[in-house]
Amino acid sequence: MVIATIASGGINTPALQAVEIVAHRGASHDAPENTLASVNLAWEKNTDGVEIDVYLSKDNQIVAFHDKTMKRTGGGTDLRIVDQTLAELKKLDAGSWKSPKYKGEQIPLLSEILPTIPEGKRLFIEVKCGPEIVPFLKADLKKAGRKADQTCVICFGSDVCRDVKQEMPELKVYWLSGQRKDKETGEWTPKLESLIETAQSIHADGLDLNANEKIDAEFVQQVKQANLGLYVWTVNNPDEANRLAKAGVDGITTDRPAFLRDALEK
Numbered sequence: 001m002v003i004a005t006i007a008s009g010g011i012n013t014p015a016l017q018a019v020e021i022v023a024h025r026g027a028s029h030d031a032p033e034n035t036l037a038s039v040n041l042a043w044e045k046n047t048d049g050v051e052i053d054v055y056l057s058k059d060n061q062i063v064a065f066h067d068k069t070m071k072r073t074g075g076g077t078d079l080r081i082v083d084q085t086l087a088e089l090k091k092l093d094a095g096s097w098k099s100p101k102y103k104g105e106q107i108p109l110l111s112e113i114l115p116t117i118p119e120g121k122r123l124f125i126e127v128k129c130g131p132e133i134v135p136f137l138k139a140d141l142k143k144a145g146r147k148a149d150q151t152c153v154i155c156f157g158s159d160v161c162r163d164v165k166q167e168m169p170e171l172k173v174y175w176l177s178g179q180r181k182d183k184e185t186g187e188w189t190p191k192l193e194s195l196i197e198t199a200q201s202i203h204a205d206g207l208d209l210n211a212n213e214k215i216d217a218e219f220v221q222q223v224k225q226a227n228l229g230l231y232v233w234t235v236n237n238p239d240e241a242n243r244l245a246k247a248g249v250d251g252i253t254t255d256r257p258a259f260l261r262d263a264l265e266k
């Protein structure tokens with residue numbers, strides 16, 4: 001955690017706010033994303049959390065991977081991840097695209113990543129498919145036997161967030177969304193009020209938003225007043241990270257956990 005001094009409640013009283021540093025797809029600046037190499041490197045760099053993306057394979061195994069197809073990071077084919085069995089996925093090279101040093105790095109199962117979480121740290125599991133994954137996720141988490149606060153779920157699908165929270169109320173769930181600025185009107189959508197309303201309606205514990213200039217101390221305060229946490233992605237720029245930490249966000253997702261922590265501590 002990085003402790004940032006922030007102004008609270010609009011008054012010039014400094015407050016201490018712990019900012020959780022979350023390694024995006026593992027330490028993905030240095031190692032191939034969503035592999036055991038990038039996850040373990042992130043823990044070595046003493047990140048607070050690691051974020052991974054997951055899908056359900058054709059034979060109902062939960063695997064870590066970001067894209068829908070294997071084109072970019074799984075050997076170059078157009079095959080869809082959800083159409084492959086685990087045995088087929090395990091044959092792929094998920095490391096060479098990043099560096100020859102990582103040749104042969106495999107697509108990991110969630111069940112291979114869960115045991116790597118150190119005490120006091122947590123894994124952000126981003127679900128990239130639909131609610132069909134929920135019973136399998138529940139089974140994997142139960143089998144791994146990690147503490148409830150060592151994992152949490154994030155997803156753009158509000159239906160997935162709702163189902164996860166319903167099935168595993170002990171897990172923290174953050175609803176992912178992205179705000180965009182209309183080039184002509186300058187208006188930001190979706191509006192914060194609407195994001196808060198959806199998050200509350202699905203019983204999410206917070207929002208996980210694309211870092212943007214709209215997120216300032218007042219914005220954060222509005223989220224906190226709704227009893228929601230606020231995480232942001234993906235920030236590699238130290239100035240932007242400092243600004244967001246001072247605004248009071250709970251956590252920052254970054255490809256460069258150690259670099260960003262050093263920059264924030266300075």
Ligand code: G3P
Nearest residue numbers: 024051053126176233253
């Ligand atoms: O942490 C959330 C962020 O990872 C969402 O975007 O495309 O990197 O999965 P993406």
Ligand code: CA
Nearest residue numbers: 051052053126
């Ligand atoms: Ca992600």
